[in-house]
Amino acid sequence: MIKKQFTFFDIFLTLLAGIFFTFILLVFLMLFTAVSAGQLLHQLSSPLVFASIRISLQTSLIVVCLTFIFGFPVAYLLSLKTFKGKEFLDSLIDLPIVLPPLVSGLALLILFGGDGIIGKILGHWDIRIIFSQKGIICAQLFVSAPFFIKTVKESISAIPEEVIAASATLGASSFYTFRCLILPLSKNGILAGLAMTWTRAMGEFGATSMVAGCIPGQTETMTIGIYMNAMSGNLEAAVAVGIILIGFSFISLFILKIKFSRSYGYHY
Amino acid sequence: MIKKQFTFFDIFLTLLAGIFFTFILLVFLMLFTAVSAGQLLHQLSSPLVFASIRISLQTSLIVVCLTFIFGFPVAYLLSLKTFKGKEFLDSLIDLPIVLPPLVSGLALLILFGGDGIIGKILGHWDIRIIFSQKGIICAQLFVSAPFFIKTVKESISAIPEEVIAASATLGASSFYTFRCLILPLSKNGILAGLAMTWTRAMGEFGATSMVAGCIPGQTETMTIGIYMNAMSGNLEAAVAVGIILIGFSFISLFILKIKFSRSYGYHY
């Protein structure tokens, strides 16, 4: 478009937008001014902080694996098959996204608790989910898998119907089509979905804190660590862990951006 | 497609998907079995529960208004204007989505705290943000406004370039184009975005709990109430508030579905 003088209307909008951007930027920068590099290193050398990083990585990576194993079939069926009740199952996937994580955590607590349906059954074999890393994994899986499913579903649905029909008319079985067409064409969506799931699992607090409690060195994830430290007034420790967590998020965001920029354009 | 016998591959995928769906459905149903209708009513008549609902509604509705006032200009500028640094501002909007809410809350705590940049300034006029409803509003705005912005941005970007160019060649000023073209065509996106923001603000826990503390009757929102009750072993009260919260989420989800199903197809 031809560049033109900004109208009053444009200036008004720019002003409002400017206030908002300043707010977001200020909040973000605040984290990095609150703690010096020396303090940061000092905090990181504490065994409790180190343990919480280990627990977070451990649980979230298991969650990523489980998400792929259970989530991919869901995305595949929802995007390519037609069957009765498909719309219902589709809404079911939205449920963990719409529910506040805290409420999801509460429901998990009841389900796996000593009096819960599954809690009772597992109790017979002496398996405890609540206040253990297994509980953390369940909570994170529940809360973050839908993001993976939605991303992959979208990326499979983006493959034009004719392309899949072409594969069938060329004599490809549904497994051959899956292996040689669906999988390579949705690869980027899968990777992006996994990155999102991982970030979400690492940063999850509401559901995790409900199910896991906070046994230092055992169920204290990074987010729980931040909360505990902040509540007990140890802001420096909280910020130090927060910065590490942001670091992980950014790495994952970076992968996501790269992967999505290289996706296929079907209408070339 | 012609219906055909399910292959082994399809059965395998269906099995995995089935496990996942059962898990989600079980967790959700758990909430409604944990408390009877009588207990639910009893809990709701408690003045503290009632107060937390009032606080949640009050703060979240203010957040929705502020989101529209500040968020719409941002979405408008990012989707229609080209300027230097646009990509940077675009990523800045992703920041509150990528950051764990807990970490955002921590940053807000530092910013508005007695020693924070803004906290100090506001302190001179005796304005307290931390541990007040103002803090809750700031936290929810930071965390949920980006969802509105992204939805509206997408819905404005979906208006084909030629349609906007057509308006210009017909002699419409940028304000006329805004009022008679952009606004009516992005109406559904705006409503959907507001519904999402509201749901998110109501269900927010991490950032809110950091900034607000939990002063019953003053800063105890529904989510904070759930956490406090669950932690102190009062599961019934927690579930009761949780069910109300779910009710609100579903109303909002319903609005969202209806609005999005009626959006314009540009490539008719």
Added chain:
Amino acid sequence: MGIIIKNIYKSFAKQAVLDNLSLTVKKGEFHVILGPSGEGKSTLLGVMAGLIQPDQGDVYIQQQRVNKLAPEKRKIGFVFQNHALFPHLTVYENTAYGLRARGVNGKKIKKIVAHYLELVKLQELHDRYPFQLSGGQKQRTAIARALAFEPDALLMDEPLSHLDVLEHERIRDELKRIQTATQVTICYVTHDHSEAAALADKISILHNGRIEQVEQPEDIFYHPKTSFVAEFVGANNIFTANLIDVNEGISRFRLNSSESIAKLEIEAKTYPVFTRNTEQKLCLHPEKIAISHTPNGKNSFLARIIDIIPQGAVFKVTGEISGLKLRAVVPKTSFKINSHTEKIWFTFPPDALHPLCGRSCRAAIPQRVCKNINFE
């Protein structure tokens, strides 16, 4: 024995798209299904390929009933409007896809693919990806891919509609050459009658969910049997007239008053279907009208010129004879334009006119009855 479609019904959202449609595509034939957009041409191809399940009716391929057969078991090649190439595979790999999926061994694949890439003249581009190809090259790849596994028939869904004018013509001629070389059975769908004329051995006109006329191109264009076919293929001078006299094989008609102010009379060769006192629709192809500065025998009328459009080697001239519009297509060589000419003589021989089936054909009478009327 090619493809046989018997009494197919298919509705979407309670709207009948294919309505008791039957069709035979013979082995080795280039069969074009011609019809307006959105009248179920693609649906028909989908039914043949097994991509769409008809509500009722049978599909036979090479004399085998394939109603329950999945598309991957049918040995039918399909070329889509949007080519539908696999974006992550090269031209070579796209072409080899059908062979690999069938487990053909590597050495044989190499030979077959090379052969078909040569046929469509893409040998040199074998390692390009679809996004690196022009529209025409993409469509060539799609053709090679569909031919490579040596299907029983090739279905093509408006494969040229997204190409620009130059590529359109080039690929069209290539396609005709490829069909002549391979003798593959082709069932080709289009809404463009000049495309159909250039390609078809046989043309079926699809309208309102059924086949309205099946014939060789010449017959479709110069002897359409219904008003719809006549309008659609451009034989768009249609008169409603009453027989007033028959004399030595020549019938005299008077045009209905709705057509022109003066009650014009025209002469036509007599057909067995002509009867007195019933309205008869007559069709006159624009190419059968001659134009001259002086009257020229029977059926010669002085017309006011409304419009002259040059089009390649011909002029499309529209003239008006007391309210009746006549459209003529005349070679440029036979007619000198002159901006001062206001009136000119339109002439057509009696045997240029032929009767149309009338309104009733399409609506109620099944297709067969209409076909059996003895026209000539």
Added chain:
Amino acid sequence: MGIIIKNIYKSFAKQAVLDNLSLTVKKGEFHVILGPSGEGKSTLLGVMAGLIQPDQGDVYIQQQRVNKLAPEKRKIGFVFQNHALFPHLTVYENTAYGLRARGVNGKKIKKIVAHYLELVKLQELHDRYPFQLSGGQKQRTAIARALAFEPDALLMDEPLSHLDVLEHERIRDELKRIQTATQVTICYVTHDHSEAAALADKISILHNGRIEQVEQPEDIFYHPKTSFVAEFVGANNIFTANLIDVNEGISRFRLNSSESIAKLEIEAKTYPVFTRNTEQKLCLHPEKIAISHTPNGKNSFLARIIDIIPQGAVFKVTGEISGLKLRAVVPKTSFKINSHTEKIWFTFPPDALHPLCGRSCRAAIPQRVCKNINFE
């Protein structure tokens, strides 16, 4: 004085799209810019309308320099390829949009909109929404909308390319009628030469970012000046030959060996540009070749028939004369097909040939030099 474009440059991603392009569209003229897809035709329209800022150069509308003027200040109507109707407004409201935006009063709007809806024959559909319209009706609405505020000129970007064949022809004829009725200046962009032939008062050929030839349709089609124009408009018999003799206004040429095995000799009317010992490109329009069963004077060659394609009122016949391919377009009336005919005589008069500018024209010499060569 219409629209004047002077020395416009525009690149995208360092790729020059418009390269020192100049063009004059006279007031009241139907000016068609014809060129292949993706060669900057839309960019050129965008520059005229103010939607795209050129890197360099000037745009004048009605003698006013408008380089810095925003599109909404230019009084230029624009009809887009995808019609770009406002989906939330009715046909009436779409048409009224430009008037309302300009603050015209309600009563006047009603009158003007009614007038233009009548012009495009949409009075009855005035309260329909775009999604309820056919492709042709949408494009009519877009035309009414662009005309309603009485712009200085109307720019049209391939407005017919998304219509099906029947609607295409109908809207094209309507458009010509509307332009004749309103005398509005139209600058129309297309890649389809038959569309250009039917519509244009004047045609500009756009190629490689500049205008290669500007002339009336007849001259563009029968006297293309460069190989590119010749190929593009279908005058696709191009010979490379050397002058061997000049005699009484007739020049004898010998074809280069790259064209045919036997060194054929042809005779052409003499043009001033002909010189001995330099290669000359000669162009022969397919419509100027006659076909006969016996030789017929000068430039008569016996050709083996390669291909015959029927197309409306003509046949496109391709023949081969010892390696040289000749394409002829002959009226069906002048030529009886016979499947047994294998060889036939191709004849063209010496004045059917004319010289092309040669390769150098497009590459280095600016447009003006090429235009000044005295052809006739």
